[in-house]
Amino acid sequence: MSSNEPHLAGFFQLELRQWLTKAGWPAFRAQQVFHWIHRRAICEFREAGNLPGSLRAWLQEHAIFPSLYERRRQTSQDGTVKYLFGLGDGETIEAVMIPDEHRTTVCVSTQVGCAMGCTFCATGQMGLHRQLNPAEIISQVLHVQHSHTAGPVTHVVFMGMGEPLANYAAAIKALQLLHDPQGLNISYRRMTVSTCGLVPEIRQLAGEGLPITLAVSLHAPDDQRRSAIMPINRRYPLAELLPACASYAEDTSRRLTFEYALVKGFNDTKNDARLLAERIRDIHCHVNLIPVNSVHDTYQAPTAGDIDRFLSILVDRGIQASVRRERGADIDGACGQLRQREEG
Ligand code: SAH
Numbered sequence: 001m002s003s004n005e006p007h008l009a010g011f012f013q014l015e016l017r018q019w020l021t022k023a024g025w026p027a028f029r030a031q032q033v034f035h036w037i038h039r040r041a042i043c044e045f046r047e048a049g050n051l052p053g054s055l056r057a058w059l060q061e062h063a064i065f066p067s068l069y070e071r072r073r074q075t076s077q078d079g080t081v082k083y084l085f086g087l088g089d090g091e092t093i094e095a096v097m098i099p100d101e102h103r104t105t106v107c108v109s110t111q112v113g114c115a116m117g118c119t120f121c122a123t124g125q126m127g128l129h130r131q132l133n134p135a136e137i138i139s140q141v142l143h144v145q146h147s148h149t150a151g152p153v154t155h156v157v158f159m160g161m162g163e164p165l166a167n168y169a170a171a172i173k174a175l176q177l178l179h180d181p182q183g184l185n186i187s188y189r190r191m192t193v194s195t196c197g198l199v200p201e202i203r204q205l206a207g208e209g210l211p212i213t214l215a216v217s218l219h220a221p222d223d224q225r226r227s228a229i230m231p232i233n234r235r236y237p238l239a240e241l242l243p244a245c246a247s248y249a250e251d252t253s254r255r256l257t258f259e260y261a262l263v264k265g266f267n268d269t270k271n272d273a274r275l276l277a278e279r280i281r282d283i284h285c286h287v288n289l290i291p292v293n294s295v296h297d298t299y300q301a302p303t304a305g306d307i308d309r310f311l312s313i314l315v316d317r318g319i320q321a322s323v324r325r326e327r328g329a330d331i332d333g334a335c336g337q338l339r340q341r342e343e344g
């Protein structure tokens, strides 16, 4: 098998049908194969009982499946499970499953590494190794669905390793595949794409007509500090990013999420909270305050008291905001950390 073979999990059902019939297989096999991969989330064709052996053998030879395999798993005391997946070329990526009372969320990676270089981010420190294809993105969800027996995956967030909007076409196709009613059938409203702020792609995404939630990583209330920790801000400063966010919320009628990682002594003062509130006042949004996850000693989270103070200032000014409860703190919580540990 060469790397030119298609990834089976990355086909829309129609594409699968064209590909199979071109090779002489009956069209109805496409639905079966699609069903096995997406609905039953099988990990190997051995499990696909109603497919003839000849087709299974043919698929084995002519397509890549599965697109990833589990290399390591860490389970937190709070039920959060972190997966390290190996890819066909030996690269590794992470995904996290976060169970809650009424939902099961999977956080997926969209790239191996990331080119954006945010200083506080473990993934940013490794640079971009390569893009993930749609099959590699959705297979993270399929694998979790397969191994997590407690219930169906209800929510997917593109908040793992990588910048989804820098892998735009693959990210969109992955959303569409996850949404496919004959597949996992996850509502777009339960999917979130997080970006560091690629303005042209935010504007493009607004036109796709997918009612997903867009999350924008803000992390600082002014250009000087944002540029210091997020190099992308030098290309798209707040004067360009915030209007793009406002248009996105308006054009899609969807409330936008701003992520704001609180770093002690850097962006956590009363004044910073006031400045932030002022800048985003006119945008239909929710602010997620995230106590920074310390990847090295430079960045520490503020005290709980300081976090609460920051939150109340936003709320007092009419901004919807909440503090993201830390999950999986005992298992290398932030994305990029497990791989970092594994690779030494
Ligand atoms: N590249 C996208 C999505 C992946 S990162 C983005 O940047 O938005 C997902 C979220 O984790 C982002 O909000 C990112 O800023 C945040 N993040 C990265 N490292 C972190 C850390 N050490 N502590 C807290 N949040 C972090």
Ligand code: SF4
Pocket: 114, 115, 116, 117, 118, 121, 122, 123, 124, 125, 160, 161, 162, 163, 195, 196, 217
């Ligand atoms: Fe990339 Fe997001 Fe990490 Fe920045 S925070 S380096 S954009 S993954």
